[in-house]
Amino acid sequence: MIEVTNLTKRYGSHVAVDDLSFTVRPGVVTGFLGPNGAGKSTTMRVILGLDRPTVGRALVNGRPFEEHRAPLREIGALLDAKGTHPARSARDHLLALAATTGISKRRVAEVLDLVGLSEVADRRSGGFSLGMGQRLGIASALLGDPHTVMLDEPVNGLDPEGILWIRKLLKSLADEGRTVLVSSHLMSEMALTAEHFIIVGRGRLIADMSGSELTAMTKPSSVRVRSPHAGRLRDLLGRDATDIVIRGDDLFDVVGMDADEIGARAWSAQLQLQELTPARASLEDIFIGLTEDAVEYHGATDSTNNTHELESS
Numbered sequence: 001m002i003e004v005t006n007l008t009k010r011y012g013s014h015v016a017v018d019d020l021s022f023t024v025r026p027g028v029v030t031g032f033l034g035p036n037g038a039g040k041s042t043t044m045r046v047i048l049g050l051d052r053p054t055v056g057r058a059l060v061n062g063r064p065f066e067e068h069r070a071p072l073r074e075i076g077a078l079l080d081a082k083g084t085h086p087a088r089s090a091r092d093h094l095l096a097l098a099a100t101t102g103i104s105k106r107r108v109a110e111v112l113d114l115v116g117l118s119e120v121a122d123r124r125s126g127g128f129s130l131g132m133g134q135r136l137g138i139a140s141a142l143l144g145d146p147h148t149v150m151l152d153e154p155v156n157g158l159d160p161e162g163i164l165w166i167r168k169l170l171k172s173l174a175d176e177g178r179t180v181l182v183s184s185h186l187m188s189e190m191a192l193t194a195e196h197f198i199i200v201g202r203g204r205l206i207a208d209m210s211g212s213e214l215t216a217m218t219k220p221s222s223v224r225v226r227s228p229h230a231g232r233l234r235d236l237l238g239r240d241a242t243d244i245v246i247r248g249d250d251l252f253d254v255v256g257m258d259a260d261e262i263g264a265r266a267w268s269a270q271l272q273l274q275e276l277t278p279a280r281a282s283l284e285d286i287f288i289g290l291t292e293d294a295v296e297y298h299g300a301t302d303s304t305n306n307t308h309e310l311e312s313s
Contacts, residue, residue, distance in 0.1 A: 001025060001179050002047060002075075002148060007056035009042050009203075016042040018203035019056070024181045026147075029174045031194030032183040035291050039203035040183050041079070044152060048077055061147055072101045072144030078151045081137035086126025090117050090136050093125060097143055111139040116165070130157030138166070148179040155189055167193045187284035197283075201291045211283070218281040218289075222253045223262055226275030233271050237262060253279070 002024035009017040017039040024030045034040050045051040047058045049065035057064065060075045068074045084093050094108045112118045115135040120128075125136060134157050141149055149170075155163045170193055174180045184190050190197075197214060199207040207214065222245075227233050230250045238244060242256025254262060259278050266273050281289075 001059075001061055002150070002181060003059040003062075004043065004047070005057050005059075007043065007046060007058060008054045009039075009046060009051060010054045016203055017046070017053075020200065020203060020205055021056075022198050022205060022208050024148075024179050024198070025196075026177050026179040027174055028195040029170050029180045029182060029193055030196045030198060031190045032181055032198050032200075033185075033187075033190065033287060034200040034206075037202070038200045038291075040200060041152065042203075043200070044077070044079060044150060044183065047150065048075070048079070070101045070144070072097065072103065072146065074144075074146055075148040075150060076141035076144055076146040077149075078134075078137040078141045078154060080152075081130070081133040081156070084125045084133070084136065087124055089122045090125050090128075090139070091121040093136065094139060094143060097140060101144055103143055107143065107145070111142050114142065114169075115139040131159060131162055134158055135162070138169075146178070148181075149173055150181045152183045153185070154182060155184065155186060163189065187282070187287055191283035199287065199290055201293070206290050214283070214286050215280050218286060221281060222255045222279045223257065223259045224251070224253055224275060224277040224279055225262060225273070226251045227266070227271060227273050229271040232269070233266060236265055236269055236271070250274070 004023070005021050007017050007020045008015065020039070020043060032040055032044075042051060043058075046053050047060065047065065060068070065071060065075065088096070091108065091112065094111065095105065098104070098108050109118075112121045115138050117132065117135055117139065120132065125133065128136065134154060138151065138154060141151060154166050154170075158166060167189070170180050170182060174195075182190070182194060191211070194211065196210050197207065198205070224247075225233065228250055230252060234244055234246075234252060237254055237257060240257060241254050244255070245253040247253060259276050263273065263276055
């Protein structure tokens with residue numbers, strides 16, 4: 001478990017983290033989200049004892065990170081996949097880490113196999129691609145078989161097969177009862193991977209809730225309708241719908257009416273329905289809406305519209 005309590009971190013006059021409190025519990029994958037400059041990286045550095053808090057505290061499994069006798073067995077972390085000596089092989093890098101905590105050579109072989117690097121384990125890590133470097137960083141995080149895992153942008157550089165692999169890996173770790181915290185700016189991937197979300201902006205907590213709770217905060221933007229009587233049904237609904245968008249001969253979207261009302265009217269008119277699906281906002285839409293006032297950098301796409309840069313902090 002990770003517990004952050006009233007955490008504040010200042011660098012001179014700049015407040016990177018501002019009275020932040022949250023708990024990352026075991027058994028679920030928790031997504032740590034926020035726009036550029038939100039304080040995610042600073043918070044993770046404080047959790048790992050790399051930075052000292054100005055105020056407040058961060059505990060890993062009940063203690064500050066530096067108080068654990070065998071830290072690699074408590075929390076495995078990936079903050080920078082390039083944090084290896086380029087002339088050292090993947091195997092030697094892991095063996096050096098293992099030697100600091102009494103981890104066996106057998107475990108080194110296990111994690112190399114787990115991340116798919118066994119065949120290149122004796123190659124210099126400096127020649128690795130970005131994706132291979134990510135896999136080595138994940139192997140380092142898992143080396144101590146830790147109770148808690150914290151990864152920053154773990155899918156960077158991975159191909160589709162690799163992304164699917166890390167998604168399954170994170171869920172399997174959570175299923176084993178471990179605490180899993182993942183920071184990423186890839187909203188579509190986080191929507192498929194995480195079950196709980198901690199969202200921060202300008203160093204402050206914006207949301208701490210499950211994915212279903214986040215989704216419930218938004219009203220359905222439209223309702224997808226499929227019917228063999230689509231034409232008659234569109235005529236029936238057209239008087240009260242804000243808009244109707246035709247998607248096919250038997251498929252259309254209705255804006256301005258909810259699914260219950262559409263279903264009731266179809267029933268009354270004895271018109272068969274094959275699909276009635278409310279379309280809710282995506283995680284990316286929800287994220288942008290929640291963090292709109294906390295984005296430090298904007299890029300204009302034209303004279304009337306702005307886009308938010310969702311780069312990781």
